[in-house]
Amino acid sequence: MDKMMFLLSEGVKNLWRHKLTAFTAIFSIFLTLSVAGSLMIVGQNTNKIIEYLRGKYKIEVFFNENVSDKQIASVVEEFNKINGVRSTTLISKTDAGKIFKSQFGENILDIVGYNPLPASCVVNVVQYQIEKMNIMPIVERIKSYPEVDEVQYQGRLIYRIETYYQKFVKIMTVLLILILIISVFIISNTVRLTIIAKKELIQALQLIGATRSFVKAPFVIEGVFHGLIGAILASALLIVGLEIGSGITDSVIKLKIQYSPFILVGILSSLSVVISFLGSSRAISKFLK
Template structure:
């Protein structure tokens, strides 16, 4: 009979440990994902901005030397991330592929113009900066027109500000939820040992002596949960970098290491504080209140 009771107690203890580790793992993994997203949010926003192209069209009178000189000047421009020259013949071929028929056969001539597709650096994809760039480029008399999606530029910048604000709000909210969930799991674990705590106190053990094994056990569980969260985060980073290498998500290794170390630190800190206050609560209770 006693053996069955011991097995039951052991299973309950293992179940309690498992729930604590699982809670710590899930919460810290979500916090880690959010942390990685925050440090990479600017990179993601910059990557999206730099996909917006500004197309510069040239007059038909512009010869190859003028167009080549413009490309040479672009290399010296601080705002140009990359640029591609598209000849009128290449543009005609591209249009033919899109519409599925050769429009030159019934027009008789190519109405398209030679152009450059310029991708600006992210810092220059702003309303005022693009207007200044456009004004500077239009000083070249051989440029007939400059086209870019003004509405998209405005929309991107406005939405990035809104997303940044909500990321801060969500980060704070999830942090509070993380503390509450981990604290709740640990309190339940300590609650199951409340009679042991009170018994030790009644035989003369000091509060610090009683707290120590519970705190050490919780910290170890917290480290285990945090370790699993770190492994899962590293796996996630490798997966994203393998499938989306253009994001360069592993480039900033210092910040990534900071996030991973913070996950471990938060796991240890929350479990230590939660266990400390949970045991203190039962130490301060009268024996009758334990029931």
């Protein structure tokens, strides 16, 4: 327990003892996390947009004239079981007539003497899916039912939206990973400067019989503190920026930026602890080799 307290206090004292390197490390982490946090917020909001768009994807299915309402109801039940289908809305011939009247103001029976409008069904697809949404298997499956006369969908548009979204997700992921890897190297090199400055301490510790983990611990603890301070500063900057940005987008395009301050702080803190732990461990381990 006393040993732990000593290592912890050494880690904290080192923050003060190595002011310049602490500032450099904290500033690097702050910049890295601000960029990473911004990317995450952009990603999260893009997700919301794609979910909204997917909510608008519709497959309209028209049934053959000679199919009974009972058969239609049973086929629609089958549609609900297709993988990727979120919900279905059945529009009977009578409903179609009502829709016609609401849209054109006249009764279809009065115009042509009978109801030529087919029974139909609107199939809505799932909104939450990370991978590219391909509605063609759903369309093909629906088309395979003999009761179905025609299927209409915005195939080309959906394909383009999904393709662009997937490219965006890939670029964002690569960018984020790249930033995190770079930050591990930045932190590692910053900690190396501290270590070079503290060469005497490390040698003294080794000479008096300190184990590798005892020598490493204060540097790793110091690194984790750098990470936490950097994360707090980056979170503060992002939250202030997002609040201002959200106010602007809300007044201009009636759209609020979606984010949770608690989740943001949580993710950035954990991320920074992990990267600063990896960075400082890497640096001190390389030195002790």
